Amino acid sequence: MSTKSNEVLLSLEDICKYFKVSGGTLKAVDHVSFEIHKGETMGLVGESGCGKSTLGRVAMGIYPPTSGKLSYKGKAVNLKHGSDRFNYSKVAQIIFQDPYASLDPRMTVSSIIEEGMVIHNMYDEKRRKERVYELLEMVGLNREHANRFPHEFSGGQRQRIGIARALAIEPEFIVCDEPISALDVSIQSQVINLLSDLQDRLGLTYLFIAHDLNIVKYISDRIAVMYLGNVVELASSDELYKNTLHPYSKALLSAVPIPDPNEEAQKKRIIISGDVPSPINTPKGCNFAGRCPQVCDQCKESKPKLQEITPGHFVACHLVQPQKK
Amino acid sequence: MAKDTKKVVLDVNDLHVSFDTYAGEVKAVRGVTFTLHEGEVLAIVGESGCGKSVTAQTVMKLNPMPPARIPQGEVHLGEHDIVKASEKEMQTLRGKEVSMIFQDPMTCLNPTKPVGKQIVEAIRHHRKLSTAEAKAEAIKYLKMVNIPNAEERAKQYPHEFSGGMRQRAMIAMALSCNPKVLIADEPTTALDVTIQAQIMDLLAEIKEETDTAIILITHDLGVVAGMADRVAVMYAGKIVETGSVEDIFYRNAHPYTQALLKSLPSVDADKTERLVSIAGTPPDLLNPPHGCGFAARCKRCMKICQEEQPPEFTVGEGHVASCWLLHPDCPSPEERGEKDVD
Numbered sequence: 257m258s259t260k261s262n263e264v265l266l267s268l269e270d271i272c273k274y275f276k277v278s279g280g281t282l283k284a285v286d287h288v289s290f291e292i293h294k295g296e297t298m299g300l301v302g303e304s305g306c307g308k309s310t311l312g313r314v315a316m317g318i319y320p321p322t323s324g325k326l327s328y329k330g331k332a333v334n335l336k337h338g339s340d341r342f343n344y345s346k347v348a349q350i351i352f353q354d355p356y357a358s359l360d361p362r363m364t365v366s367s368i369i370e371e372g373m374v375i376h377n378m379y380d381e382k383r384r385k386e387r388v389y390e391l392l393e394m395v396g397l398n399r400e401h402a403n404r405f406p407h408e409f410s411g412g413q414r415q416r417i418g419i420a421r422a423l424a425i426e427p428e429f430i431v432c433d434e435p436i437s438a439l440d441v442s443i444q445s446q447v448i449n450l451l452s453d454l455q456d457r458l459g460l461t462y463l464f465i466a467h468d469l470n471i472v473k474y475i476s477d478r479i480a481v482m483y484l485g486n487v488v489e490l491a492s493s494d495e496l497y498k499n500t501l502h503p504y505s506k507a508l509l510s511a512v513p514i515p516d517p518n519e520e521a522q523k524k525r526i527i528i529s530g531d532v533p534s535p536i537n538t539p540k541g542c543n544f545a546g547r548c549p550q551v552c553d554q555c556k557e558s559k560p561k562l563q564e565i566t567p568g569h570f571v572a573c574h575l576v577q578p579q580k581k
Numbered sequence: 582m583a584k585d586t587k588k589v590v591l592d593v594n595d596l597h598v599s600f601d602t603y604a605g606e607v608k609a610v611r612g613v614t615f616t617l618h619e620g621e622v623l624a625i626v627g628e629s630g631c632g633k634s635v636t637a638q639t640v641m642k643l644n645p646m647p648p649a650r651i652p653q654g655e656v657h658l659g660e661h662d663i664v665k666a667s668e669k670e671m672q673t674l675r676g677k678e679v680s681m682i683f684q685d686p687m688t689c690l691n692p693t694k695p696v697g698k699q700i701v702e703a704i705r706h707h708r709k710l711s712t713a714e715a716k717a718e719a720i721k722y723l724k725m726v727n728i729p730n731a732e733e734r735a736k737q738y739p740h741e742f743s744g745g746m747r748q749r750a751m752i753a754m755a756l757s758c759n760p761k762v763l764i765a766d767e768p769t770t771a772l773d774v775t776i777q778a779q780i781m782d783l784l785a786e787i788k789e790e791t792d793t794a795i796i797l798i799t800h801d802l803g804v805v806a807g808m809a810d811r812v813a814v815m816y817a818g819k820i821v822e823t824g825s826v827e828d829i830f831y832r833n834a835h836p837y838t839q840a841l842l843k844s845l846p847s848v849d850a851d852k853t854e855r856l857v858s859i860a861g862t863p864p865d866l867l868n869p870p871h872g873c874g875f876a877a878r879c880k881r882c883m884k885i886c887q888e889e890q891p892p893e894f895t896v897g898e899g900h901v902a903s904c905w906l907l908h909p910d911c912p913s914p915e916e917r918g919e920k921d922v923d
């Protein structure tokens with residue numbers, strides 16, 4: 257899906273997001289830069305805990321970055337500024353990863369979906385109610401669900417309530433933080449088709465975070481692979497799958513389970529052993545060095561920088577260098 | 582596979598579970614029957630909201646009653662009759678006979694206690710061991726789930742673990758009392774594929790080494806293909822098809838199973854193609870239909886489907902499906918005047 261244009265909608269420049277924790281400073285996102293074009297879907301994948309949700313929350317204006325600059329349509333978004341934040345919340349929305357924690361248990365489904373429209377003073381009350389029903393049906397629930405409470409729903413049903421809530425205010429940019437991982441494949445397809453249709457119709461732009469790499473490949477124009485706070489590879493989705501260059505991306509793609517018992521039994525996986533190092537004391541060299549099957553001396557000494565290897569294909573690894581003509 | 586010679590560890594028969602809500606009775610589980618043998622992995626797949634988690638929670642009696650109740654059906658865990666068991670009996674069974682791992686590990690880890698201590702407490706609740714012995718056991722299980730530096734890590738709190746490590750710590754806790762049945766409800770949904778692969782390898786190892794039977798609830802059909810011995814497909818509170826993993830992937834007979842598998846995006850799906858999904862929505866379980874639960878969305882629905890619930894028909898050895906199309910008197914597709922239903 258794509259209605260991609262050349263207009264830069266969102267730009268992240270050298271974004272860092274650090275958390276103060278008991279053991280020191282936790283570098284959840286460390287010097288990340290990329291741009292998202294209007295109408296584009298940017299996929300974001302990587303190991304659990306590598307900073308995807310944190311980056312998504314920075315892009316969405318929930319977390320002010322520790323350093324670095326977030327701009328929307330060429331203008332800096334200053335999240336410390338109340339009116340900037342309010343205006344940004346009208347154009348940028350998030351579908352949260354956790355369907356259990358992200359819905360207020362005391363509100364009915366209808367008031368959860370309606371809330372954003374009320375805050376932003378959209379439509380009259382009658383029309384808002386109609387929209388709640390439309391949105392419920394759009395995400396594959398039915399209008400009878402409107403007056404129930406979140407705990408009466410299964411995980412996947414709650415996830416769809418979150419999707420309806422995000423769509424309600426007709427945003428331009430949506431951070432989709434694992435919007436489909438709790439859904440069965442048919443509803444996954446339904447939600448993906450819905451997101452595609454909305455993109456085609458309204459020119460929406462998505463930052464799409466997911467673990468299901470088949471879906472990410474299908475939906476994204478470009479994909480960024482993160483590891484421990486850094487982007488380690490960024491390319492168009494076809495290029496990333498056809499010509500995977502970073503050792504971590506290779507391991508990640510080889511681990512995708514195949515929905516076919518015979519093929520699955522024969523699949524070869526690149527097994528990466530060891531645990532992710534702590535984001536509190538990141539190593540001096542490459543963050544992946546402790547687990548990388550191709551690690552060499554240089555890797556432990558210096559951090560590789562994200563470089564453009566071929567046009568549009570960026571990699572941060574000492575072993576992968578641009579071809580010199 | 583010599584499944585028949587293995588002992589049945591869990592026997593669920595015609596289980597119904599309802600929730601009494603102010604809007605009425607939500608019939609979440611409407612007659613579920615299955616058996617689980619020692620050392621077997623049974624995957625339960627199906628539409629979101631079809632009753633997988635409620636079924637699993639009922640086996641452990643974890644759903645609060647009320648609002649939940651069991652109007653009908655039996656659950657036998659070894660010799661224990663779960664439906665009749667008191668909460669006190671359940672407390673001795675949970676952990677020892679049956680354990681559960683959840684999508685969100687924080688639902689069973691206490692954020693205010695070191696991880697090791699929690700496992701020690703779980704062990705001492707069921708096994709007569711000294712604190713020192715229980716500690717050694719806890720570390721053994723943490724090592725078994727590949728937590729590096731287990732001795733040191735055991736002293737840390739859950740929030741100091743990454744998501745994947747927390748998941749593994751929860752598995753260690755679930756295993757520490759050698760349960761006969763392990764229920765894993767979307768154990769890897771929140772994890773990336775490399776950690777998912779590690780956890781699946783771990784579950785496979787456990788099954789080999791301890792003969793623990795595993796119920797695996799997941800939406801990831803790739804995980805099912807790699808892990809499961811048998812698969813039960815659920816729709817609207819019922820199991821509509823059960824068979825070996827090959828039966829379900831290669832010889833499936835129920836229209837819902839077929840539609841579910843067709844919804845999988847292929848690895849090289851073209852972005853211009855739309856993904857296949859099943860049109861319509863599942864029935865509202867406040868007013869479940871009289872006939873087949875899938876009738877409103879089934880492309881091959883017949884008159885009888887709307888009137889009467891299809892019974893179970895045998896498709897092959899160990900392979901059953903509940904669909905009127907399998908009735909011996911059912912006319913063939915040509916006779917029904919069906920063209921290509923796809």
Ligand SMILES: Nc1ncnc2c1ncn2[C@@H]1O[C@H](COP(=O)(O)OP(=O)(O)OP(=O)(O)O)[C@@H](O)[C@H]1O
Nearest residue numbers: 275282284303304305306307308309310311535744
């Ligand atoms: N509010 C916070 N305070 C302290 N640490 C945090 C906070 N939020 C996130 N972190 C830490 O930041 C790191 C990145 O977390 P984040 O949730 O962004 O990861 P993720 O890539 O989304 O992982 P997953 O795939 O498991 O959702 C983790 O180590 C996490 O523990």
Ligand SMILES: Nc1ncnc2c1ncn2[C@@H]1O[C@H](COP(=O)(O)OP(=O)(O)OP(=O)(O)O)[C@@H](O)[C@H]1O
Nearest residue numbers: 408409410411412600609629630631632633634635
């Ligand atoms: N406390 C409750 N009150 C009323 N209805 C409930 C309650 N808990 C669950 N339900 C209903 O029971 C049905 C089955 O829920 P369950 O959680 O078992 O679904 P599931 O198959 O696990 O779905 P998912 O794949 O989305 O996790 C759902 O339709 C849900 O709305």
Ligand code: SF4
Nearest residue numbers: 542545548555573574
């Ligand atoms: S820089 Fe070295 S350790 Fe890092 S990914 Fe490349 S080869 Fe591996």
Ligand code: SF4
Nearest residue numbers: 873876879886904905
């Ligand atoms: S019983 Fe009828 S409606 Fe139900 S799945 Fe079979 S053909 Fe379709």
Ligand SMILES: [Mg+2]
Nearest residue numbers: 308309310353
């Ligand atoms: Mg996240």
Ligand SMILES: [Mg+2]
Nearest residue numbers: 410411633634
């Ligand atoms: Mg569930």
